[in-house]
Amino acid sequence: MTQRVLLIISGGIAAYKSLELVRGLRRRGIAVRAVLTESAKQFVTPLSLGVLTEDQVFDDLFDLKAEREIGHIQLSRQAELVVVAPATANILAKMANGIADDLATTLLLATDKPVLAVPAMNVRMWHHKATQRNLAMLRADGVQVMEPDDGEMACGEYGKGRLPEPEAIAAEIERMLSSVPAEQLAALSLGSGQERPSAGAARKDSLSGRHVLVTAGPTHEPIDPVRYIANRSSGKQGFAIAAAAAQAGARVTLVAGPVHLPTPAGVTRIDVETAREMLAAVEAALPADVAIMVAAVADWRTADAAEQKIKKDGSGAPAPLMLVENPDILATLGRHAHRPTLLVGFAAETQTIAAHAQAKLAKKGADWIVANDVSGPPGSSVMGGDDNTVQIVSSRGIESWPSLPKQAVADKLIEKVAHALSASPD
Known part of the structure; x- marks a missing residue:
């Protein structure tokens, strides 16, 4: 069944x-209908959103055809989840106080579905007592509020208030949708969007009673x-596996x-x-x-990390760094007294992918190595991207x-893991 989001x-x-959020949701097989406030149209257009959602974009409470059919009521209830992203201080205040003076806020007041608000605003607006009071009221009313990121603002200030990255928002949306009862999915019809691909997904009980341990992301040395010292790993693949x-x-258990x-x-x-x-x-x-x-664990660390910031001495010579090898986590598990029944490692390679993975398989004592090609300039490779091409x-x-994806x-x-465990004796 298609999972559906109403995006305000x-x-x-x-x-x-x-x-980009719409693109990320569609890649996950989630259908999206979009609603724009009047001020939002100063930043994005109904045309661009309509192309990406492959659906009508709504912005007018008094659209005659829709209102003859009580359109704002139908819109508010024809999705499993209502998402407000970005949620400005203004719309958060209206939500908290039940104000319904345009299509977006009327939908929010009329919906009987879960609501996710993703705030984005200036750091001073975020920390203002009125905003924090409104957020507390919304949380008490059951609205899920996603914390904004820290970073540089468009206005030049720095602090909390940046919209989280679209991939992180999409992951949170997918998490919330995963708790929607199947009967609710079957009862709703949005009229457009993509079906969630089911091929390749493991049965919901196929790993019942099993303990799966996953590592993800980089390490910082x-x-x-x-x-x-680190690398470019985003953690997306490991979190998806978990x-x-x-x-x-x-x-x-996700480390x-x-x-x-x-x-x-x-x-x-x-x-x-x-x-x-x-x-x-x-x-x-x-x-x-x-x-x-x-996890893409850093191979080396400094022998002795400095307690104070290392300063340049003006000579042009680099700071002396003595590097030592980090522990090999996969190899340690391969010879561990409590070695898992199935041990799977990942190999991020830039050349001769399969050959390096085969060598790693023997050296580490793993059962499988999932090899992927991470060559390419920063920002264009698998590390940090949304897609992956692997060899098992x-x-x-x-x-x-x-x-x-x-x-x-x-x-x-995970389907392959479940099959392997069912075929092996406990």
């Missing part, structure tokens, strides 16, 4: 990110209090490096920073039936998959 876009500078395992009924992603529903998350912290958390989480080591390398050979890769991998 209010008039902040971050409204332009709503276009400190050089001094302000600098660190979400898919939880949806298949598993008890999931996450420093990433800004919401915790998937039903997942126990442990945040770490360094490779040594990640190894300790992984060992503490054992025993597990399956361990899927997706095992003692039986190499299984190549086409390019897929990362959530589809996760669903397909």
Whole structure:
């Protein structure tokens, strides 16, 4: 069944990110209908949204045809979730106080569906007592509020109030939709949008009673209090795998490096920073039936991180850094006394992908290596992107998959995991 979102876009500078949010939701198979406030049309157009949603875009409470059919009531109830992104201080205030003076706020007052508000505003507006009071009222009324990010504002100020990245919003929307009862899905009809692809997804009970351990994201290895060694891993693939395992009924422990992603529903998350912290958390989480080591752990760390910021001395010579190898988490699990029944590693490679993965399989003592090509300039490669092309390398050979969205890769991998566990003796 298609999952459906009613997206209300209010008039902040971050409204332009709503276009990428729609694209991200459609890639996940989620249908979107969009509503624009009058001020939002100063930043995005109904035409651009209509092209991306493949549906009518709504902006007028007094559209005669729609209102003859009580259109604002129907719109407010023909989706499993209502999302306000960006949610300005103005629309949050109206929501908190029950004001309905345009189509967007009337829909919000008329809906009987869950509501997710994603605030975006100037840092001083965010911290203002009136805004915080309105947010407290909305939370008390059951509205889910997604925390804004810290960062530089369009106005030049820095602080909390930036709209979260569209991928993080899409992940939170998907998490909330995952709790919608199946009968509610069947009862609704939006009239357009894509069907959620079901091929490759594991049955909801296929990992029931199993413990799945997943690592995700990068590690940060400190050089001094302000600098660190890391890589470009976003954590998206690991979080998608954790979400898919939880949806298949598993008890999931997710050990996450420093990433800004919401915790998937039903997942126990442990945040770490360094490779040594990640190894300790992984060992503490054992025993597990399956361990899927997706994290891109930094291979090296400084032998002695400086307690104070390292300063340039004017000579032009680089600061002397002594590097030592970090612990190999996958190899440690491969020889561990509580080795998981199924041990899966990831290999991010830039050349001779399959050959390097085969060598890693033997060296680490893993059952499978999921190899992917991360070559390409920053921002265009798998690391940080939304799609992935992988090869599953095992003692039986190499299984190549086409390019897929990362959530589809996760669903397909968890289906393969469930099949492997059902075929092996406990």
